[in-house]
Amino acid sequence: MVAPSSLRTFEVLLLVLTILLQIAFHQIEAASAKVEYLPGFDGPLPFYLETGYVGLGETDDDLQVFYYFIKSENDPKNDPLMLWLTGGPGCSSFSGLAYQIGPIKFKIEEYNGSLPNLVLRPQSWTKVSNIIFVDLPFGTGFSYAKDVISHRSDWKLIHHTHQFIRKWFIEHPEFLSNKFYMGADSYSGIPAPAIVQEISNGNDKGLHPWINLQGYLLGNPVTTKKESNDQIPYVHGMGLISDELYLSLQRNCKGEYMDIDSENELCLRDMKYFQKCLSRINMFDILDIYCEDDSLKNNEAMQRRFLTEMPEASLSSYLTVPAMSCQIYGFFLGTQWANDASVRKALHVRGEIGKWERCYTTDFDHEITSSFEFHVNLSAKGYRSLIYSGDHDVEVPFSSTQAWIRALNYSIVDDWRPWLLNGQVAGFTRTYANQMTFATVKGAGHTAPEYKPDEGFAMFSRWLSNVPL
Ligand SMILES: *[C@@H]1O[C@H](CO)[C@@H](O)[C@H](O)[C@H]1NC(C)=O
Ligand SMILES: *[C@@H]1O[C@H](CO)[C@@H](O)[C@H](O)[C@H]1NC(C)=O
Ligand SMILES: *[C@@H]1O[C@H](CO)[C@@H](O)[C@H](O)[C@H]1NC(C)=O
Secondary structure (H helix, E strand, C coil): CCCHHHHHHHHHHHHHHHHHHHHHHHHHHCCEEEECCCCCCCCCCCCCEEEEEEECCCCCCCCEEEEEEECCCCCCCCCCEEEEECCCCCECCHHHHHHHHCCEEECCCCCCCCCCCEEECCCCHHHCCEEEEEECCCCCCCCECCCCHHHCEHHHHHHHHHHHHHHHHHHCHHHCCCCEEEEEEHHHHCHHHHHHHHHHHHHHCCCCCCCCEEEEEEECCCCCCCHHHHHHHHHHHCCCCCHHHHHHHHHHHCCCCCCCCCCCHHHHHHHHHHHHHHCCCCCCCCCCCCCCCHHHCCHHHHHCCCCCCCCCCCCCCCCCCCCCCCCHHHHHHHHHHHCCHHHHHHCCCCCCCCCCCCECCCCCECCCCCCHHHHHHHHHCCCEEEEEEECCCCCCCHHHHHHHHHHCCCCEEEEEEEEEECCEEEEEEEEECCCEEEEEECCCCCCHHHHCHHHHHHHHHHHHCCCCC
């Protein structure tokens, strides 16, 4: 038997416990919070970082979009605000933050099992702009949903990004007057122009809050999905296949290298030879070393993000550690870092999230075959755009980007010319009517600012402040 007084004590204890639990719960559920320290980075962060979730669903445990927000290190009140969406589809925008345009990067040093270190990137685009790095579609990075797979398609990605940004603004009204830009690269050349169109249409329809949309920038963007057809003239021009093979490919395949008739043996034979020539070429930067990326072969990525238990610490999906001289070594370090419990705590990542993979590209419904028409529509509405190409990328060669821009039929207002940095040619540029600027970044790979940070920063900051490149 329990005496009445101890029953009373028990009740009081239970009440206190419930209140404590509620407080703890609310702390976990806080939508966003400032991050002052990051494991692996020495001392307090010298820039403003906030991370958090924006919920798009009916309940608190569904459709949660994770983002990193970094304020401009210059004048956050007056500098533009950019929403950045890395490609894939399904690569975390942490890729843009840590490897390309954000204020921190991984220190490339030998991995010995302890937490990878972070250092500052002097050419961060956050020196001149506020940037939100968003993890979408669902299942990407630290974003999650109850049923991830049913929320992964081009149009869902577009609508979710649009909903995300309006909700984000409701929580950050102090940024509503800043100029707003959409930034994206690689595969996101497909959804990003449609996202811009959705934001624009939403403004026209009177959706709240109104967004001060100015334009967009895209790096080596997939646009027509015919990019592979441009790879052959490109690699011929770069000296990777012989004149004879190029002539034979043209003769036998008639310019169609993607959808080849299985009876066209001559074309198939030429394609096999072509593939042999390219088999040990780094397609993201033909001058960089070739490294086998076994993280892409691992199907474990497909089982992530289903509100599962935290996985045991492991070498993530990497079966072997890439060589330190490989670009993907940084991806390896990032994967170790993002799966460390102290890092997740610092980033306010919710406990139920499974293993972090840089990219989760499968289980995605590809609905849009070309974003060309969106560009046509957007320029008719007067938005500014910067389309840039790292000119050593085979994945989306600069020539294929030039081809669709040419097909827009815009008149040229500042014709093809070199653009300079410190007296050296950093690339070539051409400006069209309808406020579209095309620029190459000379010697850069698929993600241009990653390979040429000084040039990338100069290009971005000049374009942002309306200065000719
Ligand atoms: C790993 O290397 C770092 C420096 O890069 C060092 O601080 C740390 O003590 C090393 N850890 C182990 C387990 O050797
Ligand atoms: C472009 O705009 C027109 C007119 O508003 C619209 O009918 C069309 O669907 C748009 N194109 C795309 C690809 O959204
Ligand atoms: C560009 O011009 C060509 C030839 O006149 C025409 O067929 C095409 O429809 C035009 N493209 C656009 C986007 O207006």
